[in-house]
Amino acid sequence: MQSQQSRVLVQLRDLILKGEFAPGERLAEIPIAERLSSSRTPVRLAFATLEQEGLVQLSPSGGYVMRAFTRKEIDDAIAVRGVLEGMAARLVAENGLTREMSAELHECLKLGDEALKGPEMTIDAYADYVEMNNHFHQLLIDFAGNAALTRAIELNNRLPFAAASATLPMHSSTGDGRQWLLITHNQHRSMLHAIERREGSRAQAVAMEHVEVARMNLRHAYEKGSESIEIMPAMRLLARRQGTGSH
Amino acid sequence: MQSQQSRVLVQLRDLILKGEFAPGERLAEIPIAERLSSSRTPVRLAFATLEQEGLVQLSPSGGYVMRAFTRKEIDDAIAVRGVLEGMAARLVAENGLTREMSAELHECLKLGDEALKGPEMTIDAYADYVEMNNHFHQLLIDFAGNAALTRAIELNNRLPFAAASATLPMHSSTGDGRQWLLITHNQHRSMLHAIERREGSRAQAVAMEHVEVARMNLRHAYEKGSESIEIMPAMRLLARRQGTGSH
DNA sequence: CTAGTTTAGATTGGATACAACGTCAAACAC
């Protein structure tokens, strides 16, 4: 078993992302330490990390409080992801793919085709698509071979909703979610096509356009409001109004 | 006076950036705690933050070791800065400037003109230019009004050499440094011009080209090798060969 | 009844104590 430190960090981050704490809520060390059956020390260590990740904030009076996220902040973070993934796609196009890289990416497209082939999507097919989507994005980032870029994307994705998978169309079972998945899947195909033809600028443009679907889905979830909290608990971290909501 | 936590963090980061620790060196808590006259607790907290910043690494056997940076990693980080600052410039151009914003940016240009006006640069004039440069870049980032972007740039700048000021031409007194400052200054002017005309794409392109000077200077410093360690102690953190240098 | 003050409790920031672990070195065996 690993150290308390990493266990507490992972579990606490999980609790936060599950919406266990209300925005602005004071995060006392003792109750959390008890809840995760550890002492205060690993909890404080975890807080230091989570503060860097932007999930919690130092309170001026000491201690930490849960951060609130405005709609604009999430939207902005998605835009940043677009730019960074656009850079990744451009780099991959400029540097060129090896045969193995190309094969891996094509495998993703194939998995996507299979998940989307029926007229209706099962839950399993949806899960498969999400996994394929994550893999595809991760491959592009890895193939770009730029550690600072990888890091920047990783840190940006720590913000709730900013990650690629967080804002895939969630209502796939209702039918119109599948339409959007078809569109994002086609964008993946365009991206790979551009990359293989070394069209860096096109690859970048498609990658940037790609996140617009995520923005649209965020808007959708935001308007649905409380309904989407059921399937996306992290929605609770979204402040309904501008401001931090902490006082 | 502030907390030990923040004091130790700042001082320790300073020590690291001054090249006090060799790449791969084990960073023991007790000596550092004694050196900064605190207990191990704040040091440990600082390590957690510095690890997030990428300056130190967890050793598999426990504890932290000083990270080594390869030339490529720094170069890549500068490329990421170019993309992010390019995004900032584009956003500012697209959103437009208020009268106050415009005035502040023009003030920077004026200060730069003054610092560069003589045929030779004094140390003071150089210092003024550096300060103006930082301010100009920070203004653009602030005016973009995208918190995730601000954060991403900030985190990326924590890597040594990646920040805008870190790789300005350092040999300004020798004359050819001044030439390069004239060029970067002119790029600032072009950027503002593009922004005022709402030419987002041009503003972005200039901002991206702008960091090429930084890359060139890094190459320059790297080739000079030990000479540049005198004026840039952080050069010691650059691994002379690929790899982590930790074993 | 309200507002201000005081006091008691809880909580954080920091230091230290302790146990488990890893590392290094010396000594022994082959």
Next chain:
DNA sequence: GTGTTTGACGTTGTATCCAATCTAAACTAG
């Protein structure tokens, strides 16, 4: 002479302790 094992030392990870501070409630005075 070399390789291995064992033991001692140092370090980390974690828990707890203490003091300083903030919070909140209750009480008093106007």
